[in-house]
Amino acid sequence: MKVWTLSKGGPAVEVIDSGWISGTDPDFLDEVKAMFEKPLDEKGAFPLPGMRGYQEKRIEQLVQEGYRLLRTSEI
DSSP: OEEEEEESSSOEEEEETTSOEEESOHHHHHHHHHHTTSOSSTTOOSSOTTSTTHHHHHHHHHHHTTOEEEEEEEO
């Protein structure tokens, strides 16, 4: 199982490749959850939420948008 830890200058959230997202700041957690419920672009590019490879692609997008990838780990 792969786990990514993301931040945007404050609290962090953990995103697990199974789709689970956890964190301690409710507002930031809701913001990140909303990002992971949307297609990768307006055209519905694959992979879609819930499909294999989606989390990796979304993480790449979030890093380009200013989120910080604090660590990636395998558990």
